[in-house]
Amino acid sequence: MSHTKNTIAHADAAAVFNKDEARVNWHDKTLWFIREKRDKISHSIDEWEQLREYASQIKNNVLSNLSEYLQQFEANAITNGITVHWAADAAEHNAIVHRILKQHNIDRMVKSKSMLTEECGLNEYLEASGIEVIDTDLGERIVQLAAEPPSHIVLPCIHKKKEEIGELFHEHLGTEKGASDPEYLTAAARQHLRETFLTRRAALTGVNFAVAETGEFVVCTNEGNADMGAHLADVHIACMGIEKIIPQQQHLSVFLRLLARSATGQPITTYSSHFKKPQPQQQMHIVLVDNGRSIHLGKEDFRNALKCIRCGACMNTCPVYRRSGGHSYHNAVAGPIGSILTPNMDMKKNADLPFASTLCGSCTNVCPVKIDIHDQLYKWRQVIVQEGYAPTAKKASMNVMGWVLSSPKIYDMAGKAARWTLRNTPFVVNNKLNPWFKEREMPAAPKQSFKEWYKTNRKIHE
Amino acid sequence: MNVALFIPCYIDQFYPQVAIATLQLLEKFGCKVSYPLKQTCCGQPMANSGFEHLSTACNELFVENFSGYDYIVSPSGSCTLHIKEHLHTARHTQAEEQIRTQVYELTEFLVDVLKVQTLQAKFPYKVGMHQSCHGQRGLHLSQMTELNAAPFSKPGSLLNMVEGLELVTLDRPDECCGFGGTFCVTEEAVSAKMGKDRVADHVTHKADYITAADMSCLMHLEGILKRQKSATKIIHIAEILNAG
Numbered sequence: 001m002s003h004t005k006n007t008i009a010h011a012d013a014a015a016v017f018n019k020d021e022a023r024v025n026w027h028d029k030t031l032w033f034i035r036e037k038r039d040k041i042s043h044s045i046d047e048w049e050q051l052r053e054y055a056s057q058i059k060n061n062v063l064s065n066l067s068e069y070l071q072q073f074e075a076n077a078i079t080n081g082i083t084v085h086w087a088a089d090a091a092e093h094n095a096i097v098h099r100i101l102k103q104h105n106i107d108r109m110v111k112s113k114s115m116l117t118e119e120c121g122l123n124e125y126l127e128a129s130g131i132e133v134i135d136t137d138l139g140e141r142i143v144q145l146a147a148e149p150p151s152h153i154v155l156p157c158i159h160k161k162k163e164e165i166g167e168l169f170h171e172h173l174g175t176e177k178g179a180s181d182p183e184y185l186t187a188a189a190r191q192h193l194r195e196t197f198l199t200r201r202a203a204l205t206g207v208n209f210a211v212a213e214t215g216e217f218v219v220c221t222n223e224g225n226a227d228m229g230a231h232l233a234d235v236h237i238a239c240m241g242i243e244k245i246i247p248q249q250q251h252l253s254v255f256l257r258l259l260a261r262s263a264t265g266q267p268i269t270t271y272s273s274h275f276k277k278p279q280p281q282q283q284m285h286i287v288l289v290d291n292g293r294s295i296h297l298g299k300e301d302f303r304n305a306l307k308c309i310r311c312g313a314c315m316n317t318c319p320v321y322r323r324s325g326g327h328s329y330h331n332a333v334a335g336p337i338g339s340i341l342t343p344n345m346d347m348k349k350n351a352d353l354p355f356a357s358t359l360c361g362s363c364t365n366v367c368p369v370k371i372d373i374h375d376q377l378y379k380w381r382q383v384i385v386q387e388g389y390a391p392t393a394k395k396a397s398m399n400v401m402g403w404v405l406s407s408p409k410i411y412d413m414a415g416k417a418a419r420w421t422l423r424n425t426p427f428v429v430n431n432k433l434n435p436w437f438k439e440r441e442m443p444a445a446p447k448q449s450f451k452e453w454y455k456t457n458r459k460i461h462e
Numbered sequence: 463m464n465v466a467l468f469i470p471c472y473i474d475q476f477y478p479q480v481a482i483a484t485l486q487l488l489e490k491f492g493c494k495v496s497y498p499l500k501q502t503c504c505g506q507p508m509a510n511s512g513f514e515h516l517s518t519a520c521n522e523l524f525v526e527n528f529s530g531y532d533y534i535v536s537p538s539g540s541c542t543l544h545i546k547e548h549l550h551t552a553r554h555t556q557a558e559e560q561i562r563t564q565v566y567e568l569t570e571f572l573v574d575v576l577k578v579q580t581l582q583a584k585f586p587y588k589v590g591m592h593q594s595c596h597g598q599r600g601l602h603l604s605q606m607t608e609l610n611a612a613p614f615s616k617p618g619s620l621l622n623m624v625e626g627l628e629l630v631t632l633d634r635p636d637e638c639c640g641f642g643g644t645f646c647v648t649e650e651a652v653s654a655k656m657g658k659d660r661v662a663d664h665v666t667h668k669a670d671y672i673t674a675a676d677m678s679c680l681m682h683l684e685g686i687l688k689r690q691k692s693a694t695k696i697i698h699i700a701e702i703l704n705a706g
Contacts, residue, residue: 015651024655032634039607048610317608319638323652323659356649358642358656359510361599365608381512390512394648398513405471405508406519408500415475435647439654440685443476450474450481454497458485 007330007349010356014324028322030158035316037265038366045261054254056370059307062245063297069212069245070288076215077286080277085287090120093289097122097204097237098129100285104235106202108132111140112226113219114206115153115310116239116289118332122204133204134196136225138189145172151326153333154263154312159325193225203229207240207286208309209255213248216276217286220259220269227273238275239287242294243306255309258368262311296344301379305340307369314363314373320356329353336363340376343384351389354380412451419445465493466528468536468545468565471503473677480677483704484537484568490704491576493535498527506544510643514548521551521558529557533575534565537700539597539675542567546601567601568700569617569675578620584706586626589697590669591618592660592683593636594676603675607636617675617699624702630667637663641682657686664694671697 008016018024042048062069074084087093093116101109109126111117111133123133123144135144139156143149145168150156157165166180175188205226210217217238219226230236246255252272260266278284297303315321315335326334331342331350339353354377363373384390390398404414421428422445430437448456465488469481488495504524505517524545528534536542545565549558572578597603597617604615621627640646640656647653661683664672672687672694674680680696687694 011649011651014649018651018655021655028659043610045610319640319656320649320652323655355512355645356652358595358638358640358645358653360595360638360642362595362606362608362636362638365599365606378510381510382514385512386515394511394644395513398508398511398516402508402513402516402519405503405505405517406523408502408523411471411502415471419475435650436685438650439689440657440682441688443681443684445476446478448478450469450478451497451499453478453482454485455499458497 008328009352010324010328010330011352013328013330014320014356017325017328018323024323026161027159027325031316031322034155034264035313035366038262038313038316041261041265041267045257051254051258052368052370055258055309055368056307058246058251058254059369060304062247063243063303063306066242066245066297069247070242072212073210073215073245074288076213078215080215081284082215082277083283083285085285087287087289087291089291090289093120093239093287093291094122094125096287097239098126098131100235100237101126101131101202104201104283106131106235108134108200109202109204110134110136110196110200110225110229110233111204112136112206112223112229113208113221114204114239115150115332116206116241117204118150120239120289120291122239134193134200136193136197136229137221137223138186141189141193142168145169149327149332151334152312152315153310159327197225197228197232200229201233202235202237203233204237204239205230207238207244208259209252210240210245210286211247211249211252212245214276216249216274218252218256219273219275220256220271221273222264222266222270224271227271230273230275231279234281235283235285236275236278237285237287239289242288242290243308259309259311262313262366262368292345296341299344302340302344302376304371305337305373305376307371308337308341309369311368313366313368317362317366318357319360319362320358324356329356336373336377337371340371340373340380343380347384347387348389351384354378354384412449415449419447419449421445423447463493464532465495466531466534467495467497468501468504468528468534468541469497470536470538470541470677472681473537476681477677477698480537480698480700483698483700484535487568487572487700487704488535490582491572491578493576496531501527504541504544505548506541507643509544509548517548518551521549524549525551525555525558525561528561528565531564533571534561535568535571536565537568537675537698538677539567539594539601539603540678543596543600567597567603567675569597569620570601570603572620572703573616578623581620581623581703582706583623583703584625585702587670588628588630588668589621589702590630590632590664590667590672591615591621592639592664592672592674592679594674594679595636595638597675598636604636620703621673621699625706627702630664630669632663632667634663639679639683641679643678646682653682654686657682661686661690661692661694665692669694671695671702673697673699673702675699
């Protein structure tokens with residue numbers, strides 16, 4: 001996976017992120033604003049909860065019949081004139097894209113709306129092979145210029161302030177120094193990209209929904225770059241995870257209503273582009289990528305994470321994500337959904353992520369396809385410990401805790417000792433070895449526990 | 463009505479006044495309350511950390527302690543939810559199944575079972591109500607802002623029966639406080655920041671007290687308030703409902 005050569009554990013990255021509290025406040029408020037927009041628009045639709053239920057059921061059906069729908073999609077897409085490729089993993093996906101480009105002697109490509117290619121590390125792979133990739137969506141372009149991974153699946157540069165973007169554009173696109181007006185900067189990026197579009201012969205896009213019954217696919221964008229790239233290029237390559245399939249065209253009426261409302265609080269994305277067959281003189285390819293998804297599908301407790309439509313609502317609502325930033329999740333897909341998808345890909349590397357949550361459950365409530373995200377976080381924790389990826393110190397302390405709490409006598413004694421310590425030798429706990437004490441006081445320790453009080457005050461009456 | 467009082471371990475040790483208030487409150491409403499003396503903990507600290515297998519002994523102890531009552535009531539939404547969802551022993555007894563359905567968080571017990579309509583309590587202060595996540599989203603003690611559904615609040619309705627009490631409006635009525643069990647130390651930076659932000663919402667709205675149906679959230683918020691030398695204090699909802 002890309003950008004993750006030196007993985008820093010979530011808690012450590014979050015601690016660094018929190019050194020600049022004003023910035024954390026800004027990050028939190030920016031994302032909370034989007035959560036509020038989502039609340040407002042979803043609460044204005046009476047049938048919102050019903051829509052979520054429909055979406056969930058459609059996706060359940062898809063997951064239960066995935067192979068049939070994929071084959072149906074393939075047959076219809078081929079009939080429509082689309083070339084269909086199957087990729088078992090990221091490496092195969094990258095090689096397929098590379099091969100198509102080589103066949104056409106193309107060494108420069110525009111790209112729009114694809115988190116899957118982030119997941120597969122396509123940009124780095126192609127660049128190493130001498131192929132230039134230009135991300136055309138503004139947010140993606142910004143992080144590409146900054147040589148950073150996206151920090152959010154829908155809002156890739158949400159971690160950057162407009163002044164920082166101004167600086168970046170000054171350096172790379174020659175905008176005025178100190179300029180940070182979003183309109184000015186957007187116009188500059190647009191101008192720059194317009195030229196790029198006209199000279200690139202290949203365009204790669206992601207896929208939001210692929211319709212089995214028609215062999216078409218739908219790409220939802222606000223900027224229209226997927227359209228522009230695909231229409232101007234000789235070769236359009238669309239890459240999709242195999243879970244993006246939906247059975248029928250009519251199901252779009254559910255998903256298109258949910259997607260943008262959940263993602264950004266808009267009624268619908270500016271463009272919902274349907275691609276069904278190549279234009280004359282054009283080639284259209286679709287790459288169906290597994291990359292761990294079939295394995296995920298086989299895990300009963302976790303399979304329904306594959307219902308995800310990548311709206312990012314769980315990130316915007318997550319109080320931890322808002323205060324730790326997307327990069328702390330060291331994966332293309334961050335936040336709560338990333339924390340339940342990525343342990344399937346690499347449990348050792350991502351063993352920290354299911355613990356980067358308070359299990360508050362807000363993610364599950366905003367999820368437009370009703371994934372039980374916080375329950376899966378709990379279940380992943382059990383699996384990770386069972387598989388031996390828990391830190392040694394944690395294992396030791398949990399063993400002690402389990403032992404103390406299993407015996408009423410030991411528990412009473414340990415409680416009494418802990419309270420005595422807090423009262424008489426508070427320096428034992430009130431020091432920098434105790435993470436609690438860093439920003440919080442310890443609770444006051446009473447002389448008497450409730451049990452002791454009860455024995456003196458009530459037991460006599462029984 | 464035979465009620466067993468289930469007091470979470472950290473309340474037993476650090477906040478006995480909360481347990482006393484819970485006991486007295488239930489007795490005021492005519493419940494015959496027993497406190498099984500061999501109880502320790504619901505096992506959640508281990509289970510939430512991924513060590514569910516280490517909570518087996520806790521589960522068995524829990525079943526031993528709490529079998530045979532009409533209801534089990536606890537002043538903690540989080541511990542109640544844990545029992546409801548995760549109390550399982552190797553023997554899969556009927557007793558454990560029964561316990562899972564008989565266990566109630568205090569405010570839901572007062573509202574749903576005892577159908578409390580009026581209270582004799584007096585608490586002349588401005589109070590901010592913290593919605594503890596497991597109670598709210600897990601037990602549905604209050605409606606959740608994420609959902610498009612009619613608002614209600616069981617703890618809120620009880621607080622509204624208290625004479626002199628004024629509930630303050632918060633900017634984020636159901637954002638998590640960041641306690642999260644072992645999360646509070648393993649993710650110390652985010653946990654503390656979440657706590658500071660939650661506290662700030664209550665303090666900005668001039669709450670004299672922050673209350674909740676879960677003492678663990680309040681313990682975390684109290685730690686922050688004390689460090690900040692804030693005048694705002696914490697108080698468990700049982701103490702308010704039993705006040706005056």
